[in-house]
Amino acid sequence: MLGHFIPYLFFAxxxxxxxxxxxxxxxxxxxxxxxxxxxxxxGFQFIIRGAIAFGEIYFGKDLEMGASRTLDSNPExxxxxxxxxxxxxxxxxxxxxxxxxxxxHESARQEAPEGESPFVSEWWKWSESDENLCKLFAxxxxxxxxxxxxxxxxxxxxxxxxxxxxxxxxxxx
Numbered sequence: 403m404l405g406h407f408i409p410y411l412f413f414a415x416x417x418x419x420x421x422x423x424x425x426x427x428x429x430x431x432x433x434x435x436x437x438x439x440x441x442x443x444x445g446f447q448f449i450i451r452g453a454i455a456f457g458e459i460y461f462g463k464d465l466e467m468g469a470s471r472t473l474d475s476n477p478e479x480x481x482x483x484x485x486x487x488x489x490x491x492x493x494x495x496x497x498x499x500x501x502x503x504x505x506x507h508e509s510a511r512q513e514a515p516e517g518e519s520p521f522v523s524e525w526w527k528w529s530e531s532d533e534n535l536c537k538l539f540a541x542x543x544x545x546x547x548x549x550x551x552x553x554x555x556x557x558x559x560x561x562x563x564x565x566x567x568x569x570x571x572x573x574x575x
Contacts, residue, residue: 418515438538447545451501453499454507460485491507500568500572
């Protein structure tokens, strides 16, 4: 499992679907716990969402010497480069994910790593615990109510309504 961080974005790669699901479940579960723990302090809460896409990934560390003098002279930078259609697919799909949800790009619904099956729906639930998801949904509702009252977040009410509707669909499915 490799992680690549860009401010406000994080890409995780894995050749194995189970490993990726395990990683996402732990990251989302941990952040959901913090989100609900900070219930009552909405100015400190933050919402995540994600996307999964499948396909060939190329790592900067694997680029041949001579591909770029700039990269040759900056091996640390080069080692953090990710290239490939799944990066673009995940980036483009993330906005379709509900708050604390994971969108599944078409590429991950049509194909899968050898010996594994593709995802079957447009969203993937990272927790099998309905109780935990219900608690998180209740925390999200409180957060959205606070955002409507406190305009310091500059969270447009139209976007609040849209995200709340997505969350409602996601958590009640």
